[in-house]
Amino acid sequence: MKGVEARRKALALVERSGIALVGSNSGDGHPWIKAMLKMETEDLKTVWFSTNTSSKRVAQFREDPRACVYFVDFSDWMGLMLIGQVKILSDPESRQRIWREGYETYYPLGVSDPDYTVLRFSAASANYYHQIDNLTFEP
Amino acid sequence: MKGVEARRKALALVERSGIALVGSNSGDGHPWIKAMLKMETEDLKTVWFSTNTSSKRVAQFREDPRACVYFVDFSDWMGLMLIGQVKILSDPESRQRIWREGYETYYPLGVSDPDYTVLRFSAASANYYHQIDNLTFEP
Numbered sequence: 001m002k003g004v005e006a007r008r009k010a011l012a013l014v015e016r017s018g019i020a021l022v023g024s025n026s027g028d029g030h031p032w033i034k035a036m037l038k039m040e041t042e043d044l045k046t047v048w049f050s051t052n053t054s055s056k057r058v059a060q061f062r063e064d065p066r067a068c069v070y071f072v073d074f075s076d077w078m079g080l081m082l083i084g085q086v087k088i089l090s091d092p093e094s095r096q097r098i099w100r101e102g103y104e105t106y107y108p109l110g111v112s113d114p115d116y117t118v119l120r121f122s123a124a125s126a127n128y129y130h131q132i133d134n135l136t137f138e139p
Numbered sequence: 140m141k142g143v144e145a146r147r148k149a150l151a152l153v154e155r156s157g158i159a160l161v162g163s164n165s166g167d168g169h170p171w172i173k174a175m176l177k178m179e180t181e182d183l184k185t186v187w188f189s190t191n192t193s194s195k196r197v198a199q200f201r202e203d204p205r206a207c208v209y210f211v212d213f214s215d216w217m218g219l220m221l222i223g224q225v226k227i228l229s230d231p232e233s234r235q236r237i238w239r240e241g242y243e244t245y246y247p248l249g250v251s252d253p254d255y256t257v258l259r260f261s262a263a264s265a266n267y268y269h270q271i272d273n274l275t276f277e278p
Contacts, residue, residue, distance in 0.1 A: 081172055
């Protein structure tokens with residue numbers, strides 16, 4: 001598997017995945033995992049999520065922004081691990097960008113609800129595997 | 140959702156999952172995730188895996204045994220995170236227990252192949268969610 005092929009397959013996996021697994025450090029440095037809806041992506045470099053400002057993950061990323069984002073296809077032994085950092089965003093532009101119809105149910109005050117937070121993950125490294133093929137590359 | 144119901148649903152999720160996501164700390168304390176075949180489980184307390192002795196995860200768990208094991212059903216917004224520690228085992232009994240037909244392909248020297256390693260994860264805490272229900276309990 002060459003780099004070009006790995007990148008193409010990894011992008012296809014990201015595009016068809018609605019959910020990503022997000023790895024974080026808890027306060028005591030213990031690894032945690034959470035399934036989150038993938039809201040938007042830019043190439044393999046950036047993944048956008050949204051969550052409650054009061055959530056455990058926001059508290060964890062405030063203390064330690066290091067994260068990994070994992071996309072997986074259980075049916076074909078295929079996965080992509082992106083290693084990077086999470087930025088917690090509350091600017092109006094980011095809030096508007098990730099806001100979706102129906103979010104009022106969770107955030108009654110709308111797009112400026114203080115409990116609505118946007119997370120932007122930036123990848124520094126990518127590892128893609130498919131069956132026994134495995135490649136690490138710059139995302 | 141009561142504790143008894145969460146435990147019952149969590150156990151059913153574990154039983155029907157062939158693959159678990161394993162969270163580890165890399166050498167620099169960065170969270171990593173890897174999909175691994177779930178080999179055996181005991182209640183929600185213990186999960187057995189096997190891997191190559193030369194693998195990155197074995198090196199990581201040697202430095203920091205803290206781990207989480209995550210079972211997820213993407214189709215029904217359901218997941219279980221077990222928080223605990225990994226023990227790296229190489230005793231004959233554990234090797235024999237997890238050894239499966241066909242492993243000779245990966246470990247040509249058989250059950251005593253030095254590159255064959257058993258990982259036994261022990262959970263200290265469990266968090267199960269289904270839709271908007273979420274419960275943390277002792278596994």
